[in-house]
């Protein structure tokens with residue numbers, strides 16, 4: 001705990017230092033200093049100012065990364081030195097020298113950033129006292145390290161073990177050959193899954209972009225665990241069809257050029273989708289359809305121009321009446337509709353952030369039960385959250401129940417409940433401990449912006465280090 005407190009103090013000090021400006025330089029330079037700005041042309045002056053601003057921004061980020069990591073102090077000091085050079089001297093050679101220093105500090109930062117392993121920072125965090133049970137950061141602390149990730153699961157997918165009982169497999173290359181998957185590739189690792197073989201827990205040796213040449217079919221008892229690295233899966237979809245016990249964790253999946261980025265269907269069950277960054281799909285992002293159930297979709301950054309999350313695909317899929325999905329702590333950003341759209345089943349939509357939906361945010365049809373609880377809605381293009389407004393036409397299906405409790409409605413957003421058949425019962429989680437922990441809506445926006453999506457490098461630190469330790473960082477810079 002001491003280390004942790006020191007960490008916070010250091011971050012605050014550094015941020016204050018950077019924010020307040022720098023200590024005066026003691027020695028006068030031998031060559032002509034100062035006042036030179038007046039003699040620069042306006043364009044040159046603008047250039048210098050722009051560089052100064054860039055340097056300031058860089059140092060703020062550097063401060064957060066280095067100091068929160070508790071290392072790389074030398075690089076920080078070098079960078080601060082470089083900035084004071086730029087501020088004090090404007091003679092061309094000195095200015096260039098300062099820029100060079102800044103460049104080398106930037107390189108040091110990037111090396112440093114890359115070197116931040118999961119273990120490094122999570123070792124500084126202490127388990128317990130809310131950290132491990134909060135549904136957001138447990139996944140990145142020592143109590144959730146490695147296969148203990150399963151202890152962090154909550155909601156309807158709680159109890160999922162993925163490949164924890166199976167073999168461990170490390171992806172060492174980004175190769176994808178669907179007809180003959182090679183050892184070291186993700187596709188080879190995925191082929192080791194399945195209950196018959198005991199399952200597989202897949203991690204990644206390093207950052208990589210994997211361009212799938214065909215859909216990636218996940219087998220039962222599989223975990224894809226992208227913690228500690230920056231992994232992007234692109235090209236084709238990840239499909240979870242007719243299988244059970246799957247964890248998809250901490251990677252980016254985008255530009256799949258076909259249906260959904262993560263398609264859960266054909267009676268799949270016990271699936272936990274957590275900390276994914278997903279965007280740009282022809283249809284939607286994460287979908288749960290055709291008799292699938294016991295799914296938790298949490299801590300994801302989800303943005304797609306039109307469709308976002310479909311839970312139940314058709315009014316005639318009556319098997320979806322057994323569907324139960326927890327939708328938690330996701331950031332639904334800039335989509336037209338389906339965040340989620342729910343049919344037949346029970347959809348617990350809790351503690352999510354909604355920004356700039358274009359048609360409706362939460363929709364339902366075909367006897368679905370949607371409980372919207374402690375979400376934050378920030379309207380921009382449209383104000384109404386549900387499709388229950390007059391003139392909604394085909395989207396108005398009075399057979400479903402959609403209700404709101406403790407939601408926060410900002411910038412004019414409105415929510416029309418449909419509770420004409422009574423309110424839905426509370427979600428039937430196997431244990432009270434699996435009910436997702438609720439963050440007050442007053443501070444939810446900042447939390448979700450920090451922690452939604454795949455976490456690595458500075459984004460990881462911003463999520464894991466409490467807000468009070470990084471007061472002046474502008475979160476949006478990192479998206």
Ligand SMILES: *[C@@H]1O[C@H](CO)[C@@H](O)[C@H](O)[C@H]1NC(C)=O
Pocket residue numbers: 208209230231232457
């Ligand atoms: C993560 O990887 C993607 C794909 O290579 C890249 O565009 C992005 O800049 C990387 N992010 C960081 C912080 O390294």
Ligand SMILES: *[C@@H]1O[C@H](CO)[C@@H](O)[C@H](O)[C@H]1NC(C)=O
Pocket residue numbers: 356378379380381411
């Ligand atoms: C609030 O709504 C207006 C339109 O009424 C929009 O222009 C503005 O961007 C919204 N603010 C935010 C923070 O989204």
Ligand SMILES: CC(=O)N[C@H]1CO[C@H](CO)[C@@H](O)[C@@H]1O
Pocket residue numbers: 115116117119120
């Ligand atoms: C203190 C500590 O464990 N430092 C390690 C952090 O991670 C880097 C990269 O894996 C190691 O080189 C450090 O030894």
